[in-house]
Amino acid sequence: MSRDQKRKKPSGSIGSGHGGHGGPMGMGAPVVKAKDFKGSLKRLVHYLKPHRSKLLLVVLLAIASTVFTIVAPKVMSKAVNKLQDGYMSGKVIQEISKGQQTARIEIIKNMTDVQDEMVMSIIDSMDDAQEEAATKIIDNMATAQNKALNEVYFQTNTSKISDGKTYKEKVERTMAFIKLLDKLPETAQNSQDMDAESLGAVKNLLEIPLIKNAKSLEEKKQRTLEVIEVFKSLPEDASSGEENSFDVKSLDNVKALLVLKEFDEIEKQDEKLQALNEMLLLFKDLPEMESDNTTTQEFSAEDIDALREFVSLPIVKEIQSSKEKAETIKKVINLGSKMSSIDNAPSSPDSEVELTDEQIEGVITAIEETNGKIDFNYIGQIVLILVAMYIISSLFSLVMGLVMSGVSQNTVRDLRREVDHKFAKLPLKYFDMHPHGDMLSRVTNDVDTIASTLQQSLTQAITSVISIIGYVVMMLTISKTLTLIVIATLPFYVLATVTIAKKSQKHFAAQQAELGDLSGHVEEMYTGHKIVKVFNYERESVDKFNEVNEKLYEASWKAQFVSGIMFPLLNFVSNIGYVLISIVGGIWITKDLLKIGDMLAFIQYSKSFTMPIVQTANIANVIQSTVACAERIFEVLDEEEEVPDSADSITIENAKGDVILENVSFRYEEDTPLIENLNLQVKEGQTVAIVGPTGAGKTTLVNLLMRFYEIGGGKITVDGMDTTSIRRSSLRRVFGMVLQDTWLFNGTIKENIAYGKENATEEEILEAAKAAHVDHFVRTLPDGYETVLNEEATNISQGQKQLITIARAILADPRILILDEATSSVDTRTEVLIQKAMINLMKGRTSFVIAHRLSTVRDAQTILVMKEGSIIEMGNHEDLLEKHGFYADLYQSQFAQ
Template sequence: MVAPGAPGTKPKSFGPSLKRLFNRLAPERLALLIIVGLAVISVVLTTLGPNILGHATNIIFDGVVGKDLPGNTKEEAIQQLRASGDNTVADMLGNMDVTPGVGIDFGAVGRVLLLVLVIYVVASVFQWLQGYLLNITIQRTVKRLRSDVEDKLHRLPLSYFDGAARGDVLSRVTNDVDNVSQSLQQTISQMMMSVLSVLGILIMMLWISPVLSLIAILTVPAAIIVTAEIAKRSKPHFADQWKHTGLLNAQVEEAFTGHELVKAFGRSAEVEEAFDKRNEELFQSSFRAQFISGMIMPAIMFLGNLNYVLVAVVGGLRVASGQLSLGEVQAFIQYSRSFTQPLTQIGAMVNLLQSGVASAERIFEILDADEQRPDPDPEERPNVDRGRVEFESVSFRYEKDTPLIERLSLVAEPGQVIAIVGPTGAGKTTLVNLIMRFYELDSGCITLDGVDISKMSRDHLRSRIGMVLQDTWLFGGTIKENIAYGNPMASEKDILAAAQAAYVDRFAHSLPDGYDTVIDEEGGGVSAGEKQLITIARAFLAKPSILILDEATSSVDTRTESLVQHATAALRSDRTSFVIAHRLSTIRDADLIVVMEHGQIVEQGTHDRLLTSRGAYYRLYNSQFVGAAADA
């Protein structure tokens, strides 16, 4: 059972979201019809079982009573009993199939039990088939949902990911999809079987005795009221429990993430004290939540036992009066004991379904997000691959009310090295993101070899551009595989040539498995500078006509920086390059240095010319080289 009151994010719009979620099952209509049919047959057979068992009880009871009855027939026995004043037994015999002097017919009992066994076996087989088909149906549906989400992520613009927390997106794609799968798997089968079982049991109870049915049904509202009252009192404690669980997890993660710092400053005792405090708070809230919610089952069992006593007493009186047989009362007791269980399961499944629908809503938010502008059809391509890039009165802003780049114009001739410098937030990285069409322009245009990049397909545009970013990205695999990511069709000879050109060869041979050394997603096993060299080798292999270097040497040591600079210098030859740099010493030999402030180009020229003009570049240069000495 799901603990009542256990907190889960509730859906914003349960009905429409549930309908949309079930619409995802539409391709499985035929399978769902078969599943419902199997469930109905299984429930009908299972529901008939207690009633048929009641016949076996009647046969045994009739044999026990009939063996000692006087007379030759049932009617003679009843007359003799009434004549002797034993009217109660005579009335009871009126609803029994007895033959005086004949004991228990064990052959008939065996046939009834065999029939019940066959019914239960067949019901179990149908239920197994129903569960098997449902599992296939749900998993196929979730597979399509997961594929739709994956495809959607590739169609979303970069601006979507800028405005969404990475952990939240990952949680939607993984945890929420899994939660939807589990919720559908558990709730559809359980709720369908529970609803059918309630209807079947109710029909059988009414068929056996409407009076006893009324007694059994009266306990249901009482159970619901008791459950609701206890759940209401336990819910705040469950909220506290999960609140303190989150605080404890955050405290543990913080302590172990900064484990070295905690040790260095000798704060282990304070960390342990904070943990003990959080742990005690979690213990107290968990104890109260579990204790109060744990009272539900004893309360329901008490009501069930009270119902059992009432049914047994009234049923016994009706057996004595000849209105019911003992087997019917026995069957009714079985039905009444099973009646509340499906109702309890339905309540638990509703809570679980709410959690699943809430996860579905989070997934639907991704599926409903605005997609990037589709590629033009037909697309245009430059006639000659030269690498000339021109910005023509380009304007762009992330937020409508916050200006960033306004009417910017710039020309990068083929083979030139264009260095872009400026303070943080000046728009340097935005400029190269616009070249890659990660964002669409507000106005103006960017042309590549005379063709507006908005009229080119993104795949063709980006196939001509290589990027080396400040934050290196490697995936779990070998060094060779990470380099080959730049060109999957490259031969091993080309891969090794790119590695040598980027100085990867200098450290790869010192590793145990050379280029076949496996590194994890975080680049474990190689240093920050070596990771950067691998990404440069990847760009070498792609052989782009335009190269973008975004702070490629910002996080490496001086010796490695020299290697990276030599590698990037080789990579920049014969291709147009855009270099974003904070270390101005790395871009002195650039053909053109562009100085940006507040989204505008405030200066452009060579290193020497900009220093002579004593403008914005001069101030930036002095802040790095002269200011530090003056402060010292």
């Protein structure tokens, strides 16, 4: 075991430092503030300067890790949007295709009726035109006949057309007249304004039975076709009246329409569509016809073009190219709107998906990008990217934690080392004026608080600030309006946090105070358990405990209740924000102003946005407490140190042990003298007993001898050398101490004895143990000298502890001994052993024995009786008793008791 390890003191009671019980996220706990926050913070930062490069790395890692975490939801939204686009575009393609197919069927069905109606309308119109033309021809021929009767070409016995009673009779007479005209020479025909071709056409028309007299539709259609052929060769004045005039092209279109196959007779869909397209094309050039059929449809050229273009479009789902699909859907939608404006027209394609203009544009774009399919490869890549991002972020966080852990632990290691070195340089006055628990608290709790803050809170502060900025930026990229809604909830967060923190802080302060009272009471009762039993104080102790415990319960309940309101209240504010975001976002999604993936990402950002703000507020409190802890440590480091040894200070070699005090004066406080003009001369090997009441200055005198305190006046010499000119380490090596409060560290008995001399051999340790009469009891222990003493060395008795300390002093072999109440708390048998050990220890050494039990100092050559810092009596035991002074009174009073 090294000497540093041997010097390790057992832990004593440690103060609470600046920790404390806090509410949710630490809010509401009392915050200890530094007196000089800026100055202490600046000094604390100074300790981090050697680690600037590592801190820069931590900042970069924190930024990288946080950026990955922030960007991840946005990346995720791309996958969700891709999924949405693929699904929606596929759904639209299916519905549009279904609508196309349904519309085609409906159009063909409607146009079948239109075809039938148009055929009937044509037949009716041509029937009227036939009858009108025939009547006109008959009238014209009757006029021509009357004119011809006056000429020589005709026989007088020809029946007059005009005398015919019926249409049939008139036709027969007209046909007879036409035959007569055919026999006439060409000059005679010309005289009647009729050429042979015209007469043939007229004859052909009259030979066709009236359409209306046909018994079947097919017969009517056949007669109509014959009439049309005749009309094409009739002279213009003989064909019809102005209302039913037809040009050759119109007649050809009418004929084509009549000979067009009916849709019911066509089996293949493609042939039906081709026939439909031909029919619609014919519709554009049909002559106007009158019909009594009210269901006959009339279409403008634009309507017909729209219908033709619609039916000629391919079914969307059968198209391979995504761009062509998108263009086709655009046309379908545009044509659908045109077709819907046609009165009594066939229905436009029906779809279950109702889309706004914005959604249509979005769907068209989505179809161009996805071709109506969910791109699982892209989504898989996004998932892999997300996994990689989270892994990298975690690795960055891990490395950041490792680096920051090293920085924080190195920093507090340096801080502890500096405090430890400072303690070694502080005068004993500092330790006498400050509770040990407070000093230990500064070295342990306060330093641990700094380490925890550096390792956790510092990185949290960096990530929180970056997160706040990052979340705002990412939310703004999605929607400025929704971002404003989120930011609008912040004042409510701040108000709730500040209000609850202010209300709960007093309750937490009361909780800590009551906890301190309870801890103190429990410590007193358990430490003095025997006394409690002796005086039958159990009932009162329990009552007191219940009283303090009840107060702690009340304070704790209030503190936890008030602070516990924070989460529900913050959740309420958060939920209100979520509701507003969901309503606005939902409306925008329906209008295609926002995509589902972006909405999901925004909700995640808004949910995460408030946490770093609360963390930042909490970290601010932690930093306040941490700086206060640092300030407590800096107070130690700023304490005035012992006056350092001068450069020309000397060392004592082969000391004898002569000690002289000349006019020594000392005071702890300037206005309160303790020792004044003390003179004392002690020869080598003499034993000096120092007695007196508490506060007389006995221990102070010993402290002055070892330069734990510097004298205010006079001089102390050892072997004729002024102690102020001797190195402290050399001077204190001359002295050995056996204290009233035995101090043994956690280790073996052998290690505790060896503490008196560095590199002591086992033989030297055994000799010292035997001289101190400790060897026998040690060997009775199961592990002997290897027996491990616990922290307080409670596994051996008080007397055995003192014997071990005496053995340690014997091993150190000092020339001057200081024995402070060495036998004040042991039994008689052990005291005998201690006395024997003391005799061995004091043999040949100058000894200063401080004791209240005067029976232990009767053999001293010199007894100093001190009172109020001055030596009022001096001599041996017998001389002082004969003087009947203060010593005699003390002696008699002790033995009288």
